[in-house]
Amino acid sequence: MSASVLVVDDDAEIRRMIELAFPPPDWEVTVAASAEEALESFSGGAFDIVLLDLQLPGISGLAVLQIIRERDPNIPVIMFSGYGAVAPAVEAMQLGAENFLEKPFDLRHLEAIMRRAIEKADLRRRTEYLLRRRQLDARAFAELGDTPVMRDVAQRVEVLAPVEATVLLQGETGTGKGKLAELMHSLSPRADGPFVEINCAGLSATFLDSELFGHEKGAFTDAKAPKRGLFEVAHGGTLFLDEIGDLAPELQPKLLKVLETRRFRRLGATREISVDVRVITATNRDLRERIRTGEFREDLYYRIAPHVITLPPLRERGDEAVADLAHHLLSAVRRELGRGPREFSAEALQLILRYSWPGNVRELRSVLEHAALNAGDADILVPAMLPVEVRGGRAPTASGAAPQATEENRSLAEYLAAAERDFIVRALQRAGGNRAKAARLLGISRATLYEKLRRHGLTEPPEVSGLPDKM
Known part of the structure; x- marks a missing residue:
């Protein structure tokens, strides 16, 4: 495979000399006579190495070096100049140039420097890749x-x-x-x-x-x-x-x-x-x-x-894979939102595993984001935090068949009533059965809460019955 070289020099003789010295198929040379032409070529082409003159009309070679290094920190840049000044050479090396040559230069020496620079850059990329690979492998494949x-x-x-x-x-x-x-x-x-x-x-x-x-x-x-x-x-x-x-x-x-x-x-x-x-x-x-x-x-x-x-699809991945993904997404959602449950209750996880997830991973993530936003300071995601279709969409009936009825069969009033009931139940769970505290969490008076409890048949709220009505 040929090495691609960008040559930037306002001297036409230098450009032509390098083109002739590094012919195909081993080399593919692109030439530019100005900084502007060089940067246009660099943005539109793939290069293994850049040969850059220090003295260019308009934008200086050092400025071009900085732009190239910002765009691609790994590409080697060899600079050269017809002036023997030490300070620009030092500055070029500090800015990341691979080497600095004085004109006229020996073409065999230039080729040796170019080959070493390309090999060094390739080695650096492979090393960085292997380090990154080791860091990502365990986490990335666990998510699958x-x-x-x-x-x-x-x-x-x-x-x-x-x-x-x-x-x-x-x-x-x-x-x-x-x-x-x-x-x-x-x-x-x-x-x-x-x-x-x-x-x-x-x-x-x-x-x-x-x-x-x-x-x-x-x-x-x-x-x-x-x-x-x-x-x-x-x-x-x-x-x-x-x-x-x-x-x-x-x-x-x-x-x-x-x-x-x-x-x-x-x-x-x-x-x-x-x-x-x-x-x-x-x-x-x-x-x-x-x-x-x-x-x-x-x-x-x-x-x-x-x-x-x-x-x-999720329905074909097996319970273990869906459970792993659900835990991973729950942690990710909590990190992104800065709030939300840390884990699932056993009942909630069972519902997640039973549901068919027609929207696959995207739907699962959406459900967990919604739960996190509405969970308050709860640490455990419970069934009441899940949408009605997940709670009932594939739960087995007495006959063992999955019920087909979902919220699409319900009126708006029925849907809102069910949502209000679930919200009250979660508030009572968070308050440990203390109705005064639950009323404060809901932002309503105790009298209003008692009326809603009676209307929703929650005079003995689920999962908190038996607790004293602490006032």
């Missing part, structure tokens, strides 16, 4: 759950995360395909690069074209300034294309070409841009069926799906 079906998913992730291969994630809506794509990025050598995602569903072909590939100023009526596309933004990292099955047919050939060549043109541009991007896609559709109906290109399918990971 320790059941046979999820161990298979974890094994696929472990094998595919470190490599450059394109991966297709399949699964129902809400199964966590986006989170899994982020996990694969975090466990890859690209983890220091950007993770960029876009949902391909519901966007017009024109808008999505501009989002993915960018445009030049004047490319269309509203193009008042040039815009970088997400392929450029994701340079050095991972681009996640969600709902790839809904990609507009007119964009499919363009995406296919980018996946094959990693090169494209912005809308309205003549110059091709080269990017270093890993692409992960996801869908909840049957892509083979869409190929059959002519809605999806077969050649694009084979390009995005050399490796496929299927995420099963």
